[in-house]
Amino acid sequence: MNSNELRKLQALPVSEKLMLVEVLWQSIGESTDEPEVSDAEKRELDSRWARFERDPSRAMTLDQFDALLKARRG
Incomplete structure (x- = not known):
């Protein structure tokens, strides 16, 4: 794709961009x-997995992750 x-x-209206995203x-x-x-x-990835296996209690649950995202979005 060229510039x-x-x-x-990028100049498309949001509704058309969303339609394009869905198709893609x-x-x-x-x-x-x-x-x-x-x-x-x-x-x-191997390093992150090893860190998780050493201390799984540091991992977030899906609910915790969702709450973090919501808090960051305001």
Whole structure:
């Protein structure tokens, strides 16, 4: 996508942007492509998992995470 095409998309009304997002989201769900994960990302995920396994009590529940997001949004 070139910068001119991107500017056109950014200029769309919100309702059209949302429709485009929905179409794109559906196409992602139907895709058989898997995103590539770099070695650095794999190491980071392994590190986070190991940290969780050492002390699972530090993890947030889904309810806690939702409350945090709501608090940050105001």
